[in-house]
Amino acid sequence: MEMLEAKEQIINTGKKLGQKNLSPATSGNISIRFGENILITASGTCLYELCKDDIVLMDMQSNLMHGTKKPSSEKHLHAKIYQMRPDINAIIHCHAPYVSTFAVCHKPLSRPIISENVFYFGEIPLADYAMPSSDKLVKNTAKFFDSHDAVLMANHGIVVSGKDLQDAFYKTETAEVYAQIYLQSLQLGNPVDLCKQDIAEIFELRKAAGFENLKH
Numbered sequence: 285m286e287m288l289e290a291k292e293q294i295i296n297t298g299k300k301l302g303q304k305n306l307s308p309a310t311s312g313n314i315s316i317r318f319g320e321n322i323l324i325t326a327s328g329t330c331l332y333e334l335c336k337d338d339i340v341l342m343d344m345q346s347n348l349m350h351g352t353k354k355p356s357s358e359k360h361l362h363a364k365i366y367q368m369r370p371d372i373n374a375i376i377h378c379h380a381p382y383v384s385t386f387a388v389c390h391k392p393l394s395r396p397i398i399s400e401n402v403f404y405f406g407e408i409p410l411a412d413y414a415m416p417s418s419d420k421l422v423k424n425t426a427k428f429f430d431s432h433d434a435v436l437m438a439n440h441g442i443v444v445s446g447k448d449l450q451d452a453f454y455k456t457e458t459a460e461v462y463a464q465i466y467l468q469s470l471q472l473g474n475p476v477d478l479c480k481q482d483i484a485e486i487f488e489l490r491k492a493a494g495f496e497n498l499k500h
């Protein structure tokens with residue numbers, strides 16, 4: 285894929301995040317693996333109003349290689365996840381309101397209440413709080429990617445990975461709707477968990493579809 289085409293994918297994904305109210309103002313960042321390097325949104329950009337110059341190229345050590353703006357302040361988190369997981373080619377970090385509500389209350393999205401979410405995520409764990417952009421945030425958050433594809437960051441938001449950008453976007457949207465339904469089900473009262481047998485069947489289906497790397 286040419287760099288221009290890759291940048292257009294990021295710009296379009298940013299617009300979709302805006303349309304779905306998943307990334308307010310200048311919060312959040314998007315990246316994709318680009319050969320040996322990473323294309324990532326620049327610091328302080330609004331994801332639904334990106335232009336080509338708002339996307340820069342950096343290496344796996346987060347050094348700027350191409351572009352005039354500074355890479356996102358969460359660049360080290362993106363780089364660490366790509367280093368850990370060769371199967372991951374795209375990452376979205378955002379402060380979507382429902383998932384962030386769970387992050388604020390330090391509640392992981394772990395109850396098996398919707399079969400689709402069990403299939404895609406197993407669970408979405410919660411990483412301990414650390415200052416945004418800090419090395420500690422990378423340490424607290426990245427370790428969950430050894431066995432999960434999405435992680436809540438306490439008092440902050442969510443980071444979601446995918447085999448490509450479309451996959452990462454769909455998972456971000458799915459996680460947000462999961463959180464919304466979860467919250468509403470608590471308001472209505474007594475959400476019912478799937479039983480062990482139901483969950484085992486979903487994981488069999490996952491395995492058959494070639495998904496791996498998930499704990500449940």
Ligand SMILES: [Zn+2]
Pocket residue numbers: 311312377378379416440441
């Ligand atoms: Zn953030």
